[in-house]
Amino acid sequence: MNTDRFNMEAAALAGYTSADAVEHLNTFEPADAASLLAVLPQEQAIEILEQPELQNAPEIINEMRPNVAVRLLNEVANDRLTDIFQELDETSRARLISGLDHKVRIAIQKLMRYPERTAGSLMTTEFVSVPGDWTVGQTLDLVKRVQGTRETVYAIYVLDPDNGTLQTVVTLRRLITGEPDDPVLSVAQTDTLVTVSPLEDQADVAHEIRRHNMLALPVVDESRHILGIVTVDDMIDAMIEDSTDDALKFGGMETLDKPYMKIGFFSMIRKRAGWLAALFLGEMLTASAMQHYEIALEKAIVLTLFIPLIMSSGGNSGSQATSLLIRSLALQEIRLRDWWRVALREIPTGITLGAILGAIGVIRIIIWQKAGFYDYGEHWVLIAITVGFALVGIVTFGSFTGSMLPFILQRIGFDPASASAPFVATLVDVTGLIIYFSVAVAVLSGTLL
Known part of the structure; x- marks a missing residue:
């Protein structure tokens, strides 16, 4: 320059x-x-x-x-x-x-x-604290002196004057309502003080801040000595970073450590190629499934017309369920122990959604056949039944699988966001073909097959 x-x-x-x-x-x-x-x-x-x-x-x-x-x-x-x-x-x-x-x-x-993504890694040690035997006037004088060197002065932490442990917290709003000679404890909050340990996961910290509508959350050790505070703005920054990571995982790639335009060509290839290769290998199982039903395809080539429809419907239902469950787990609306409740909810949901799509598929075949857009042959009614029942089975399986994967991944210690849409779609593609051709063999046996 x-x-x-x-x-x-x-x-x-x-x-x-x-x-x-x-x-x-x-x-x-x-x-x-x-x-x-x-x-x-x-x-x-x-x-x-x-x-x-x-x-x-x-x-x-x-x-x-x-x-x-x-x-x-x-x-x-x-x-x-x-x-x-x-x-x-x-x-x-x-x-x-x-x-x-x-x-x-x-x-x-x-x-x-402190490990990344914990309260200890997010907290700041620049906060205002005073002994419990101070007055309101002394505390206000301290706030005026140090406000430029503290990240936030909206909360003042009151410590036991004998052992230094955290007693309570005084908000700045309540502090300025007190008389200068009043004890600082007279304007302290009366609710139970909410604290977290330094090793608390940042998702749990965010949950506590949101649940109690706090601007800052104190981090304490086992003896209740205050180590620092996690402020709401720092929590927002951390959650934005997490959301970015999750969005990339949903798309089936590694997290970027730099802005898009600053990532080198080979770094971009490395971050995208691994997942693509893994998904490609998974999709190879689709070819294996089709090879297994090669004879059936030769006898009823019309079945191939509906393969894209079948595969996309299963993948879409699985991706929907996965997205819903990852969000619910992140917001702690559900816990690992709730997996069976989710399963009982997703199975009838999948059956209903599958029935809706199946009905649409059957109506489409009837219209095309009757209007002369396409001739599905003399057994077109059986083909419509095959497509309808296959969609019920595939959408149900997709919804169930997509809802259970986040639980499984979290249980074994992986980020539930790793159950990305491409991963779920690949898994459901393979099983969807098996379900489709199994239904076809059962329905069309003795006619087309």
Whole structure:
């Protein structure tokens, strides 16, 4: 970037909001983005680095002079700083972490110990806490002093003055209604305090935040000492990332670790080829099933006309059931122990849906036969019956299989989203053909077969 353009871009960025600046910086290479960040006012540069939407943040940090990078990173919120450090390579991480303030370094080293997708990995250690023997006035004075260095001040956590354990929480709304000389505990919430452990799964954390309509959820250890808080905005960022991962899994591919336009050609091939190859091998079983019924196909070639119809109907019903169950499991509307209730619900649902599609298929054959659009032969009535009953069986099997797969995958420790639509469709394709030809043999035996 030449000097004139650099000065123009720097001047433009200085007038942007943080969100607009992030979008603009995402269009630059990391080296140019790093140079622009380095000349921005420090407060604005920190706000930009704290945005999860900033792409290539680790690469941008690597392109900065170490002293500039450390100066900015020391002021970034600990949870966001932890995310950046986890994406840095070992050499860069070691180089930068040694220059951080001792307090910041200790905080992110603790946060980095927690597994991904847990409360500990999402929480921030920058929260406001006060002893239980403080007054409302003392607490308000503290909030005024530290509000610029805390991620949120909407909740103040009250600790036991003797052992430091978490007693209760005071919302800022209730705090400002108290008299300065009132004990802070007099304006504390009276409901049971909701907490989570640092190893709590992030889906469970999201469920608690949503269920109790909270802005922040305290994370405590076994002795009820507060370790940090998970804020609702951090939870939203995590859930958006999860939703993106699930959407890719639904499509039958690996998660992208970079924006689409920044993924290299060979990286894209690697992330897509594995699933496609696995699905292709699965579809080979379809050819094997058809080979098994080769003689039946030779005798009743008309049956091949309905193979695409049969296969797509089973796959669609299975994909519907899978999508519904994955969502319900994610929202904790159902648990693993509810699998049998789901099965009892999906079997009659599948039969009904199959009957509807079967009736449509039969009506279609009758219209085509009677109107002269196509002649299905002298046994067209039996062919219509075959298609109708086959659709009932295939849609029922698809609904049942699609609803049970998420339970099975979660039970053995896999992400239920791995039961993607292509995977379910492939499984149902093979079994659908077997059901179709089995019905055909039973109905058409002695006539066409």
